[in-house]
Amino acid sequence: MPDRVLDPPTVPIARLDRSSRPGRRVRPPERLRLTHRPALDGLRAVAVVVVLLFHGGVSWLPGGWLGVDAFFVLSGYLITTLLLAEHERTGSIRLGAFWARRARRLLPALLTVVATVLGCARWLVPPEELAALGPDALAALGYVANWRMLDRGDGYAVLTSAPSPLQHTWSLALEEQFYLLWPLLVVGALALWSARALLVGTLVAAAASAGAMALLYVPDAEPARAYYGSDTRAFGLLAGCALALVLSARRYRPGHAARRRWSPAVLAAAGVLAAALLLLDDVGPALYRGGLLLVVLAVAAVISDAEREPDGLTARLLSVPPLPRIGRVSYELYLWHWPVFLALDSQRTGLDGLMLLVARCAATIVLAELTFHFLSRPIRAGRWPRPGTVRPILTTLGATACVVIAALVLTTPPAPRPTTPDGPATALRTTGPSTLLDRPGRAPGPLRITVFGDSVAHSLAIGLPLVSGARVTNRALIGCGIARSGPVRNAARIQDPYERCPRWDAYWADGVRADRPDVALVVLARWEVLDRKLRGRWQHIGQPAYDAYLRTELARMIQVLTADGARVVLATAPYNHRYERRDGSLYPEDDPARMDAWNRMLVDTTRTHPDRVRVVDLGARLCPDGRYARDVDGIRVRSDGLHLTRGGVRDYLAPWLLPQLVGAAG
Incomplete structure (x- = not known):
């Protein structure tokens, strides 16, 4: 799900020479420059809004869950452009600094949400399902929640239990796994081969990922393996990576004249996305056998158009207020919305339909804004962790330890009365x-x-x-x-x-x-x-x-x-x-x-x-x-x-x- 790589987002608008080799500093005709792109914030806003509407039960938006895939493409694109820009600018990529920035942006809000869920566990979760929440919390903090969802299996306790308040962290886990592995691959590829070789490898890996999804999908069965797998969902992230490699390697300058019409490719992409949002649910075989790949390519086409034509129609539409403002807090909105939506159900609130959706969204927005302004932004604006400074690291480790202890203590249900329902009477x-x-x-x-x-x-x-x-x-x-x-x-x-x-x-x-x-x-x-x-x-x-x-x-x-x-x-x-x-x-x-x-x-x-x-x-x-x-x-x-x-x-x-x-x- 959404990672705020930079806020506001920045991307390169020049090129990375495809012949970069170790020990050889290549100066392209125009150096990569990082500039603000409100359109990318706007695209984030659209993605998170359709996810909220989908989880809020808006019946005319059965494909709203596809907003998560838009975040995958965006994350792959932005992360790769940042890595390429740093490599072009300095001749190297500082992996430690990169991972520290990711931790500074992602962990504070995640720790807050997980701690809140655990603190409310006995009110939020039925007693018989409390024991599962502790492992869910640990999986969320360890960024393996997607595999946790699979590891829970298809047994009776899972299939008849309510959704976990932390179930949505599966997409965050997939992205964090990407953040750990992808920079290593980029560094290795640029050191041993070239940007072109990296692009070819990325395209091959994306095709393999989409193929794995198609092969692992079984009709008339729960599609959990195809849906949650890191291997089967990687093609969304890799599509964004490939787009970044292509745009960085091409010699172009953003157009100066505002384009008043969409190109046929952008029109086709918009049509695909509209049809997917309005017509697709998450169980059809066509979706897992090429449909999701088509959606991902359509999102990539929209990003490409907005990047190549920052004054064009696509970029201007995505920059219309309040979309960029919503996009800046989309990570916090996504983190809070799922536990809030589960907590504010019709039984607790006496509401349903539109009024229930309004109440849920209002509570989510308030919590997201508070988290962004008083936690995420101050921490992101600081220079933590600074070399030689261990206090912030110890603080983060201590906070994580507290949440882990809470996961073990607060989610331990009372000892059950011994029974053997499926064995001897x-x-x-x-x-x-x-x-x-x-x-x-x-x-x-x-x-x-x-x-x-x-x-x-x-x-x-x-x-x-x-x-x-x-x-x-x-x-x-x-x-x-x-x-x-x-x-x-x-x-x-x-x-x-x-x-x-x-x-x-x-x-x-x-x-x-x-x-x-x-x-x-x-x-x-x-x-x-x-x-x-x-x-x-x-x-x-x-x-x-x-x-x-x-x-x-x-x-x-x-x-x-x-x-x-x-x-x-x-x-x-x-x-x-x-x-x-x-x-x-x-x-x-x-x-x-x-x-x-x-x-x-x-x-x-x-x-x-x-x-x-x-x-x-x-x-x-x-x-x-x-x-x-x-x-x-x-x-x-x-x-x-x-x-x-x-x-x-x-x-x-x-x-x-x-x-x-x-x-x-x-």
Whole structure:
């Protein structure tokens, strides 16, 4: 993402002789001069604004995320021009000074944002997802966040968790990796070969990077490897590098007469960018198989036109106020916007749509301006680190250490109650008489209750208190419902079913034989209402073919659970608020109409098995006002929009649920 290489940006407007060799000072006819280019700030502004609008849920801008690629091209271009200018001016490149400038520009704001996120972690992140935030923070500070996103994998905890408040630092990581490696390559190439050889190598590497993206993209699968990889995204940065090498090697002077028309190449580039922003999303195969490369080339064409014609139409449009002013703080805007947008969601603010976007952008702008004026600019204007001065270095190391400690301490959740949901059954046993559970018509012994279902069932089972006279066994399969076809769309992400999920009936049958339950409690509250590919088409509950499929699976479920004589209790599903779209609206799977359809299907199932199956209205208990509720009667019952809290189960659900299970068994 955006790095402010110079503020205001400066670029060379002369040439670098392509025959530069070690030990040979070449004086081109016109030396490279660094001059202010407001148009580049303007392009930064456009890039960061479309990113903010995209993350704010503006529906007519599905390609707004491409603003990040514009930053990649800009960074590659500006960094390379600075390196070439220094080499032409002095005959060498001082790598230490270069990296110190990057640290002085990037680290203060990053440390501030990461520290703020960690300080607000327990308010911002659900408790069950808190542990992942510490490694996210360390990855952000170490500039390996893009690989952290990949290392988190595609397991259930990742695919069903909310986005990390530091997820956006993946692009910063990619750029910092570039800042570390590219200057070394430039120094080596100019010492051993020439600028022309460096250009050829850059073009070859860019083509290889774009090819790697195309090869690693898998249709109908999560494109994380192609999206986050340093190798697969490097071509954006390398395109900017190549542009800098080309413009620096050509003999030209900026035009003095303002051009009133765009060239055909610039018109084509503008058309490509407009079409990409308005039409492209981030999942289409065309995008990863050449589409992104085309966008990158279009951005490079715009930069080239603005640089070659600083008085031309492109440069003048990009220099229109307030674009240059916004561009100067684009790094801070980008850093703050993502955690702010996550914190200010519709549930916390009561806003949605345009008003939510305005509130988010206003908060982001305030924080960005404060950071820029009182932190970034003063530090950048100083001469830190000066030779022989260690205090600033120690200060930075100390600040980083404090943030690292915070990442380890503030994101450590309370020790969980030991459970083994995917291994042997977890049984909660007590002995002794119980007034609650003593009832006529049943042989002496503890009431045997087995909980079946998905992760919501698991959160219920592990939260039930130890009750004398009862044995509760947890047979929930985390990440699995009874719908076994796949893949599914979960918050717009495509996910294949876990290997065990299609065999849920075999697992449940084993549990019934092992536990011989008096009552089989079933809680299914997510997977049945997701979009699912069935017989080659995406379908969902409410469509006749999919409803018929679910009824077949429900019939199989009842057959398995009643095989040993157990009574079956089906819990209706509550409304969920697991994720929000970028504009604050719900994803389709959290639409109350889908949950209503599923609950009606559960009730219909009891009518076909009136002697063996009954329903408890868990949905109404958790949503007494007919809508999603995080707190009921002053008790936090759900923290992540889906799963149950232990305190909520113990203090609010158990006193209501256990008597109904007793009644079902009798």
